Amino acid sequence: MRREGSPWRGLSVVFVKELSDHLTSARMLVLGALVVLTAGAAVYAAIQQIKDVSAEDPFLFLRLFTVSREPLPSFVSFLAFLVPLMAIGLGFDAINGEHNRRTLSRILSQPIYRDALLFGKFLAGLSTLAISMIALWLLVIGIGLWAIGVPPQAEEMSRSFIFLLVTIAYGGVWLALAILFSIVFRSAATAALVTLGLWLFLTVIWPALAPGIAQLVLPADDPAVPLIGAQVLARFSPSTLFGETVLALLNPSTRTLGPIYLSQMQGAVMGAPLPLTESVMIAWPQIVGLVAGTIVLFVIGYVIFQRQEVRA
Amino acid sequence: MRSALIAALSWLALVAPAVAQDKAPDVKGLFLLTDYPAVSVRPGNTATINLKLQNYALPPERLTLSVSGVPSGWTATLMGGGQPVAAAMPATNANVPLELRLDVPKDAPMGTQTLTLEAKGPSATATLPLNVTLAKELPAKLTLTPLLPELRGSSRSSFEYQLGIKNDSGKKLLVSLAAQAPQNFDTTFTEQYGSQELTAVPVDAGQSKDVKLKVTPPTTVGAGKYPVTVRVAAEDATATAQVALEITGQPKLDISGREGLLSARATAGVETSIPIIVTNTGTAPAENVELSGSGPSGWKVTFEPKTIDRIAPRANREVQALVTPTEKAIAGDYVTSMSASARGESANQTFRIAVATSTLWGIAGVGIIGIALLIMVGAVAWFGRR
Numbered sequence: 001m002r003r004e005g006s007p008w009r010g011l012s013v014v015f016v017k018e019l020s021d022h023l024t025s026a027r028m029l030v031l032g033a034l035v036v037l038t039a040g041a042a043v044y045a046a047i048q049q050i051k052d053v054s055a056e057d058p059f060l061f062l063r064l065f066t067v068s069r070e071p072l073p074s075f076v077s078f079l080a081f082l083v084p085l086m087a088i089g090l091g092f093d094a095i096n097g098e099h100n101r102r103t104l105s106r107i108l109s110q111p112i113y114r115d116a117l118l119f120g121k122f123l124a125g126l127s128t129l130a131i132s133m134i135a136l137w138l139l140v141i142g143i144g145l146w147a148i149g150v151p152p153q154a155e156e157m158s159r160s161f162i163f164l165l166v167t168i169a170y171g172g173v174w175l176a177l178a179i180l181f182s183i184v185f186r187s188a189a190t191a192a193l194v195t196l197g198l199w200l201f202l203t204v205i206w207p208a209l210a211p212g213i214a215q216l217v218l219p220a221d222d223p224a225v226p227l228i229g230a231q232v233l234a235r236f237s238p239s240t241l242f243g244e245t246v247l248a249l250l251n252p253s254t255r256t257l258g259p260i261y262l263s264q265m266q267g268a269v270m271g272a273p274l275p276l277t278e279s280v281m282i283a284w285p286q287i288v289g290l291v292a293g294t295i296v297l298f299v300i301g302y303v304i305f306q307r308q309e310v311r312a
Numbered sequence: 313m314r315s316a317l318i319a320a321l322s323w324l325a326l327v328a329p330a331v332a333q334d335k336a337p338d339v340k341g342l343f344l345l346t347d348y349p350a351v352s353v354r355p356g357n358t359a360t361i362n363l364k365l366q367n368y369a370l371p372p373e374r375l376t377l378s379v380s381g382v383p384s385g386w387t388a389t390l391m392g393g394g395q396p397v398a399a400a401m402p403a404t405n406a407n408v409p410l411e412l413r414l415d416v417p418k419d420a421p422m423g424t425q426t427l428t429l430e431a432k433g434p435s436a437t438a439t440l441p442l443n444v445t446l447a448k449e450l451p452a453k454l455t456l457t458p459l460l461p462e463l464r465g466s467s468r469s470s471f472e473y474q475l476g477i478k479n480d481s482g483k484k485l486l487v488s489l490a491a492q493a494p495q496n497f498d499t500t501f502t503e504q505y506g507s508q509e510l511t512a513v514p515v516d517a518g519q520s521k522d523v524k525l526k527v528t529p530p531t532t533v534g535a536g537k538y539p540v541t542v543r544v545a546a547e548d549a550t551a552t553a554q555v556a557l558e559i560t561g562q563p564k565l566d567i568s569g570r571e572g573l574l575s576a577r578a579t580a581g582v583e584t585s586i587p588i589i590v591t592n593t594g595t596a597p598a599e600n601v602e603l604s605g606s607g608p609s610g611w612k613v614t615f616e617p618k619t620i621d622r623i624a625p626r627a628n629r630e631v632q633a634l635v636t637p638t639e640k641a642i643a644g645d646y647v648t649s650m651s652a653s654a655r656g657e658s659a660n661q662t663f664r665i666a667v668a669t670s671t672l673w674g675i676a677g678v679g680i681i682g683i684a685l686l687i688m689v690g691a692v693a694w695f696g697r698r
């Protein structure tokens with residue numbers, strides 16, 4: 001049966017309700033506190049490290065995000081770990097929760113389409129994520145200004161802002177994945193476990209497994225071929241994509257993310273920072289991968305959701 | 313027969329001088345000898361006259377020596393073996409060296425005095441009249457001769473002149489050296505085979521000495537002929553000589569970007585034109601200036617035009633360097649060197665080229681996201697239901 005009218009009708013209602021639910025939920029409160037505490041600790045450690053060792057650095061402010069001090073990892077490492085956790089926490093019971101509470105048919109009996117329901121839930125999750133990330137980003141910059149006392153340059157601000165957008169896109173991938181599994185599995189616990197399992201596999205095991213697979217599958221006549229193959233395989237993990245993007249954006253002297261031949265380095269001026277557009281160009285495939293991955297995962301979830309039988 | 317004749321001839325040739333040497337001089341008697349029997353002496357000085365008492369074919373005997381005709385106030389002493397002697401005894405066909413020391417008082421009148429030396433023995437007697445002229449001291453006289461007075465070279469070479477200084481006076485002189493060159497020319501005197509710089513050199517009486525004059529022109533000097541006057545002086549004698557250096561101009565090249573800029577932007581795999589300015593800061597025109605460049609491997613660096621016919625001194629020309637980074641160049645800064653050369657003169661400059669990668673992939677990425685969004689819109693349209 002074809003639909004009449006706009007599919008977006010009711011989107012704003014769902015979005016606002018979901019957003020307010022997220023922001024007031026105890027789950028979100030705990031996740032937010034966790035993120036703020038750990039990230040704050042990492043930034044504090046980074047500031048101590050910068051004060052101790054940093055001499056002249058044209059991108060001192062960006063070091064806030066990347067410098068680490070034992071025993072804490074750096075701010076970006078924390079984010080790479082906590083953003084998926086937060087996104088999964090926001091999305092793992094998006095649809096099956098409604099099922100289990102028997103509220104889905106009630107909502108759909110309102111003049112709200114399924115499209116609007118799913119879009120609204122996804123956008124609300126993403127907005128929650130974005131709000132907390134922006135707050136965290138402002139917090140870090142504020143602490144940095146107060147502690148280092150060096151105002152950031154426009155270039156540093158642009159780089160860290162693009163980094164913020166990429167972090168939100170990275171969260172979007174995991175949110176879309178979590179919503180997909182919440183559609184597929186009726187039990188919220190199963191969906192959470194599967195999503196978390198996939199997240200652990202892609203983040204921890206897959207990057208370690210990729211070189212072995214590449215070595216097995218690809219001919220080893222040219223040593224560069226398995227190396228490139230391993231990198232291509234590793235890039236199926238959103239964590240790898242995020243890590244590479246962060247490297248290109250926050251380390252302006254990064255000139256390439258793949259393996260390069262020595263002949264390409266001949267005559268190159270080492271350590272010279274790249275202009276922002278070039279850094280973005282280097283990380284562009286990764287950024288595109290994150291954004292497109294989010295959309296594709298969402299579309300798969302959408303299609304499955306549209307074809308599902310909803311019974312009260 | 314023939315070889316016997318040659319042998320006889322060569323025997324004769326060998327023997328003939330021996331016979332001549334053995335032959336005693338056909339002289340007999342006792343002689344008092346000196347190289348210069350008439351000498352000039354300055355008043356107030358001591359003169360030494362070398363003498364020889366020669367015995368030819370006479371039996372040795374004791375000879376009493378005496379000097380007569382010594383003017384009052386003068387002291388004449390005969391010396392033998394460093395001591396005053398009064399008698400000598402030369403063997404047959406042998407001689408005894410003697411010295412006559414003359415102390416002439418300061419106030420002795422000018423004129424010629426004749427002193428007579430006598431060696432008198434029981435059977436033989438020898439006399440020698442000596443003319444001693446009192447004369448004023450000879451004036452100091454110097455001559456200065458450059459060996460090669462005109463040299464040619466570029467403004468960067470140094471010019472070395474060999475100068476002979478001759479002391480034509482009767483005593484040793486300390487000769488001071490000076491050279492007058494155009495402004496900013498550097499002149500130094502050195503020994504002929506040495507590096508020690510000199511301002512004066514001692515020259516023995518009647519002897520000559522070679523010194524070297526090194527002239528270093530300033531590198532900015534223009535082409536032309538420059539004279540240098542060398543002047544040597546000792547006491548009241550001076551001598552001058554003219555040497556000249558002909559400087560041929562030298563081109564000097566300098567290479568830089570427009571307004572001194574040494575950096576440029578380029579895209580990987582795309583030819584970029586960089587304006588390059590070649591300046592001749594030298595003193596002669598640079599001709600056939602060839603331009604070349606080298607970048608990292610796989611880069612192409614060419615010039616338009618490849619050669620410049622002529623750049624006048626203190627003029628410049630602009631050329632275009634066409635730089636094509638390799639397709640595989642990664643983004644960031646690379647070093648490329650460019651050089652201009654004209655007959656031995658060359659200039660080198662490194663340029664920093666910031667390589668940007670093609671934005672084609674960026675557009676492709678946007679396209680991929682667009683496709684993903686289209687799929688979403690399609691899914692919404694296709695699967696959308698109430």
